[in-house]
Amino acid sequence: MTKILLVEDNEMNxxxxxxxxxxxxxxxxxxSDGEEALQMIAKSIPDLVLMDxxxxxxxxxxTCRELxxxxxxxxxxxxxxxxxxxxxxxxxxxxxxxxxxxxxxxDFPLLLAKINKLLATSSH
Amino acid sequence: xxxxxxxxxxxxxxITYQLSTENRNLRLDNLQNAVAGQLASVTIRQLLENRxxxxxxxxxxxxxxxxxxxxxxxxxxxxxLLILTVKIDQLKPYVATTSSYESLxxxxxxxxxxxxxxxxxxxxxxxxxxxxIESEFANTMQLLGDFESLEILAAELQTIELQKTVRFTxxxxxxxxxxxxxxxxxxxxxxxxxxNKSLNELNLGTVRIGGxxxxxxxxxxSDDEIGDLTIAFxxxxxxxxxxxxxxxxxxxxxxxxxxxxxxxxxxxxxxxRTPLNAIIGYSEMIIEDYREEKKLNEQQAVSDLQRILxxxxxxxxxxxxxxxxxxxxxxxxxxxNETFDSxxxxxxxxxxxxxxxxxxxxxxALESSDNIPNLYNDSIKFRQLILNLLSxxxxxxxxxxxxxxxxxxxxxxxxxxxxxxxxxxxxxxQLNRIFEAFVQADSSTSKKYGGTGLGLSICKQxxxxxxxxxxxxxxxxxxxxxTIVLPTKMPQYITHDVIPAENQQELSLPPIDSSSSNKAxxxxxxxxKLGRVLVIDDDPEARQLLLRHLEKEGYxxxxxxxxxxxxxxSNTEQPDLILLDLMMPDIDRWTALSVLKESPVTRHIPVxxxxxxxxxxxxxxxGAAEFLSKPVDRQRMAAVLxxxxxxxxxxxxxxxxxxSTARQLLLNELSDEAWQCMLATSxxxxxxxxxxxxxxxxxxxxxxxxxKVVDILDMLGSEIKSKQTDQVPPIYVVSExxxxxxxxxxxxxxxxxxxxxxxxxxxxLSELVK
Numbered sequence: 050m051t052k053i054l055l056v057e058d059n060e061m062n063x064x065x066x067x068x069x070x071x072x073x074x075x076x077x078x079x080x081s082d083g084e085e086a087l088q089m090i091a092k093s094i095p096d097l098v099l100m101d102x103x104x105x106x107x108x109x110x111x112t113c114r115e116l117x118x119x120x121x122x123x124x125x126x127x128x129x130x131x132x133x134x135x136x137x138x139x140x141x142x143x144x145x146x147x148x149x150x151x152x153x154x155x156d157f158p159l160l161l162a163k164i165n166k167l168l169a170t171s172s173h
Numbered sequence: 174x175x176x177x178x179x180x181x182x183x184x185x186x187x188i189t190y191q192l193s194t195e196n197r198n199l200r201l202d203n204l205q206n207a208v209a210g211q212l213a214s215v216t217i218r219q220l221l222e223n224r225x226x227x228x229x230x231x232x233x234x235x236x237x238x239x240x241x242x243x244x245x246x247x248x249x250x251x252x253x254l255l256i257l258t259v260k261i262d263q264l265k266p267y268v269a270t271t272s273s274y275e276s277l278x279x280x281x282x283x284x285x286x287x288x289x290x291x292x293x294x295x296x297x298x299x300x301x302x303x304x305x306i307e308s309e310f311a312n313t314m315q316l317l318g319d320f321e322s323l324e325i326l327a328a329e330l331q332t333i334e335l336q337k338t339v340r341f342t343x344x345x346x347x348x349x350x351x352x353x354x355x356x357x358x359x360x361x362x363x364x365x366x367x368x369n370k371s372l373n374e375l376n377l378g379t380v381r382i383g384g385x386x387x388x389x390x391x392x393x394x395s396d397d398e399i400g401d402l403t404i405a406f407x408x409x410x411x412x413x414x415x416x417x418x419x420x421x422x423x424x425x426x427x428x429x430x431x432x433x434x435x436x437x438x439x440x441x442x443x444x445x446r447t448p449l450n451a452i453i454g455y456s457e458m459i460i461e462d463y464r465e466e467k468k469l470n471e472q473q474a475v476s477d478l479q480r481i482l483x484x485x486x487x488x489x490x491x492x493x494x495x496x497x498x499x500x501x502x503x504x505x506x507x508x509x510n511e512t513f514d515s516x517x518x519x520x521x522x523x524x525x526x527x528x529x530x531x532x533x534x535x536x537x538a539l540e541s542s543d544n545i546p547n548l549y550n551d552s553i554k555f556r557q558l559i560l561n562l563l564s565x566x567x568x569x570x571x572x573x574x575x576x577x578x579x580x581x582x583x584x585x586x587x588x589x590x591x592x593x594x595x596x597x598x599x600x601x602x603q604l605n606r607i608f609e610a611f612v613q614a615d616s617s618t619s620k621k622y623g624g625t626g627l628g629l630s631i632c633k634q635x636x637x638x639x640x641x642x643x644x645x646x647x648x649x650x651x652x653x654x655x656t657i658v659l660p661t662k663m664p665q666y667i668t669h670d671v672i673p674a675e676n677q678q679e680l681s682l683p684p685i686d687s688s689s690s691n692k693a694x695x696x697x698x699x700x701x702k703l704g705r706v707l708v709i710d711d712d713p714e715a716r717q718l719l720l721r722h723l724e725k726e727g728y729x730x731x732x733x734x735x736x737x738x739x740x741x742x743s744n745t746e747q748p749d750l751i752l753l754d755l756m757m758p759d760i761d762r763w764t765a766l767s768v769l770k771e772s773p774v775t776r777h778i779p780v781x782x783x784x785x786x787x788x789x790x791x792x793x794x795x796g797a798a799e800f801l802s803k804p805v806d807r808q809r810m811a812a813v814l815x816x817x818x819x820x821x822x823x824x825x826x827x828x829x830x831x832x833s834t835a836r837q838l839l840l841n842e843l844s845d846e847a848w849q850c851m852l853a854t855s856x857x858x859x860x861x862x863x864x865x866x867x868x869x870x871x872x873x874x875x876x877x878x879x880x881k882v883v884d885i886l887d888m889l890g891s892e893i894k895s896k897q898t899d900q901v902p903p904i905y906v907v908s909e910x911x912x913x914x915x916x917x918x919x920x921x922x923x924x925x926x927x928x929x930x931x932x933x934x935x936x937x938l939s940e941l942v943k
Contacts, residue, residue, distance in 0.1 A: 059450075065451060069458055132447050154452070157454070
C-alpha cells in the first residue's frame with residue numbers, strides 16, 4: 050500500500066486529509082511539525098510527503114531543504130500544502146525543493162491527481 | 174585686484190604729474206628770473222651810461238668853469254643815484270650767481286660813492302678825478318657785463334634743464350602709458366582666465382547637481398559676484414537636497430504602508446484559508462460519505478459538522494475583526510459617547526465570563542474602589558475591550574486567578590483598569606509585538622488557544638479612539654497585566670457627540686409637522702395596527718412620505734429626525750421595525766446601525782436601511798435586515814415590511830412541491846404576502862417539517878403526480894389528527910393546469926380548495942391569502 054506522510058500542525062486539517070486520503074486507499078502517517086517529520090522519515094521513508102509550510106519548531110521550507118540534503122531522501126516526492134496563496138509563495142516552496150504545490154483550501158481531486166502523478170513518475 | 178591696480182596706476186600718474194609740474198615750474202621760474210634779471214641789468218646799464226654821460230658833461234662844464242650846480246640839480250643827481258641803487262637792489266631776487274652780483278654791487282657801490290662825491294663836491298671843486306670815475310665806471314660796466322653774461326648762461330642752463338625735465342616727464346608719461354597698456358592687458362587676461370575658471374566650476378557643479386549628485390558643493394573661491402552666485406547655487410542645491418530627502422522619506426513611508434498592506438493581505442489570505450480548508454474539506458467528506466456509502470455515520474458526521482461550524486464561526490470572527498480594523502484604519506470608526514457606569518459593565522461581564530473562567534479552574538474577581546466616577550465615553554467599545562481582555566486572560570490561564578482592578582486618579586481625572594492574570598505570560602520580545610495585527614505570542618499559540626490575533630490590535634486602537642492609553646506588562650510563566658487608562662471627561666473636540674434634537678430642528682427646514690417630531694404619532698385610524706415602525710430620517714419630506722405610506726399599509730408610524738433621538742426612541746418605544754436612513758447629519762453613516770445592533774435592548778428589532786447608494790452588503794454585514802434604495806418604492810416597502818415585521822406575519826405556510834419555476838413563483842408570492850414558508854419535497858420531509866413547526870396553511874402540488882398527491886393528503890390527515898389540535902390548517906392543492914373533473918372531485922374530499930396557479934394567473938392566490 051502506498052505510504053504517505055502528512056505533516057500538518059492544524060488538527061482539523063490533519064484529521065480531514067488523513068481520513069480522505071485513507072478512503073482513497075493510501076496508508077497515512079502524520080506528524081505535526083518539521084522535526085517530528087524528519088524523525089519519522091529517518092525511521093522509515095514514505096512514498097510521498099504532504100507537507101504544510103507554516104509549521105512550528107521547524108517550518109516546511111527548512112524541512113524540505115533538509116530532506117534534499119540527504120541522499121536517501123533526495124528524490125522523495127514532496128507536495129507543499131500552504132495557506133499562503135500570494136504570488137511568489139509557490140516559487141518559494143519549489144525553490145526549497147518541493148516537487149509540487151497545493152493551496153489551501155485544498156482542491157481534493159486536484160491534490161489526488163498531483164499525488165498520483167508524482168507517484169507514477171517516482172516509481173519509474 | 175584690478176581696482177588696486179587702477180588705483181596704483183592713478184597714484185603713480187598723479188605723483189609723476191605733480192613732480193614734473195613742480196620741476197617744470199621751478200625751471201620756468203628760474204628761466205623767468207634769468208630773463209627778468211637780464212632785462213633789469215639792461216635798464217641798469219642804460220641808467221649807468223646816462224649817469225656817466227651826465228657826469229662827463231658836468232665835468233667838462235666844470236673845467237670850463239662856467240656854471241655851478243644848483244641845489245636842485247645836485248639833489249636830482251643824488252636821487253638818480255639813489256634810483257640806481259634801488260634798481261641794483263631790485264636786481265637781487267633775479268640773481269642766478271650771487272658772487273657776480275656781489276662783485277657788481279661792490280663795484281657799483283664804489284662808483285656810487287665817487288659819483289656822490291662828484292655831485293656833492295662839484296660846486297666846491299673837490300670832485301674825484303675823472304680818470305678814477307671813468308675807471309670805476311668801466312670797472313662797474315665790466316662787472317655788469319660779467320653779471321649779464323652769467324645771467325644769460327644761467328638762463329640758457331635753465332632752458333636746457335627745462336628741456337631735460339620736459340623730456341624726462343614725457344618719458345615717464347610714456348612709460349606709464351605703456352605700463353598701463355601692459356597692466357590692462359594682463360589684468361584683462363587674468364580676469365578672463367579667472368572668470369572662465371569660476372564659470373567652469375559653476376558649470377561643472379550645475380552638471381553634477383543636475384546629474385543627481387546633490388551632495389556636491391561648488392567650491393567658493395572668492396567673495397565677488399561669482400562667489401555670491403556660487404553660494405546661492407549651493408544653497409539652492411541644499412534646499413533641493415532637503416526637499417528630495419523629504420520626498421524620499423514620504424515615499425519610504427508610503428512604501429512601508431504599502432508593504433504593511435501587502436503583508437496584512439497575505440496574512441489575511443492565510444488566516445481565511447485555514448478555516449476555509451476545514452469547512453470545504455469536511456463538507457466534501459460528508460457529501461462523499463453520503464454519496465458513496467449511502468448512509469452517514471451519525472456520530473462522525475455530527476463531529477465533522479461541529480468542526481465545520483467552529484471553523485465557520487472562527488471565520489466570521491476574523492471577518493468582523495478585520496472589518497473593525499479596516500474601519501479604524503480608514504477613520505470611519507466613530508466614538509459614540511454617552512455617560513455610563515463602567516463598574517456596572519464590568520460586573521456584568523465578570524458574571525458572564527465566570528463560567529468560562531471556571532472551565533480553566535480559574536477564579537475571576539472584580540476589585541474596585543467605591544469612588545469610581547461615571548465615564549463619558551463609548552460604552553459599547555468599553556464593553557468590547559474588557560470582554561476581550563477577560564476572554565484573553567481566561568484563554569491563557571489555568572488554575573489561576575484573573576482580577577479586574579479599578580481605581581480612580583482624581584488629580585488626573587483618570588480611571589485606571591488593570592486586568593491581571595496568573596497565566597502563561599509573555600517573553601519581552603513577544604510583548605513588544607503583542608499589539609500588532611495578526612501577532613500572537615507565536616504561531617503555535619493560535620493553534621492551541623485559538624483567536625484571530627487581531628483582538629489586541631483592535632483593543633489598542635479602540636482605546637486610542639477613546640482618548641485613553643493601553644499598556645501591558647508581563648513575565649513569562651507568571652502572568653500578564655493589561656492596563657487601560659481612560660479620562661473621565663473627553664475633550665470636546667474629540668467627541669462625536671450628536672447634535673441635540675432641539676438645535677437640529679432649528680437648523681433644518683421647517684418640518685411639515687414639527688410638533689410631531691420625536692414623538693409617537695398616533696395615526697388617525699382606530700383599527701388595530703399591524704405594527705409600529707420607527708422612521709429615522711433627517712429629511713422632513715421623506716419622513717412624512719414614509720409615514721403616509723406606513724399609515725396606508727396599516728402601520729403605526731413613529732418618527733425621529735436625528736440618529737440620537739432615533740436610538741433613544743428605539744430604546745423606549747421598542748418599535749417592531751426601524752426604517753433607518755444611512756445619511757444622517759449628526760452621526761457617521763454606519764454608527765446608528767451598529768449601536769442599534771449592538772445594544773441588547775434594540776438588537777432584536779429588524780432594521781431596514783434606506784440609502785441612495787447600493788450598500789446592501791456592508792449593511793447586511795453590520796446586521797441590517799433589509800435594504801431599500803432611495804427613493805423608496807411604496808410597493809417594495811410594503812413587501813419588505815410584511816416580510817420583516819413579525820407582528821405582520823400571517824403565519825407559517827408549508828409548501829410541498831418539487832423544485833420548479835412555478836414553485837419559486839409561488840414562494841415569492843407567499844413571501845410577498847408575508848407568509849413564512851417551509852419547504853418539503855417528499856412525504857417524509859413534510860412530516861419532518863410538521864413536527865418542527867405546525868403550519869398555519871399547507872399547500873401541495875405543482876408537479877407532484879395525482880396519485881402521490883392523494884397519498885400525501887392521506888398522510889397529512891392522519892398527521893394532523895395525531896396532533897390533536899383544534900387548529901386544523903387549511904390544505905390547498907395547487908395546480909398549474911386545470912384538473913380533470915374526476916380528479917377534482919376526488920381531491921375536493923380531502924383538500925380544502927384547489928387553486929389554479931401559474932404566472933398568468935396569480936389572482937386567486939392573492940385573494941385566498943388576504
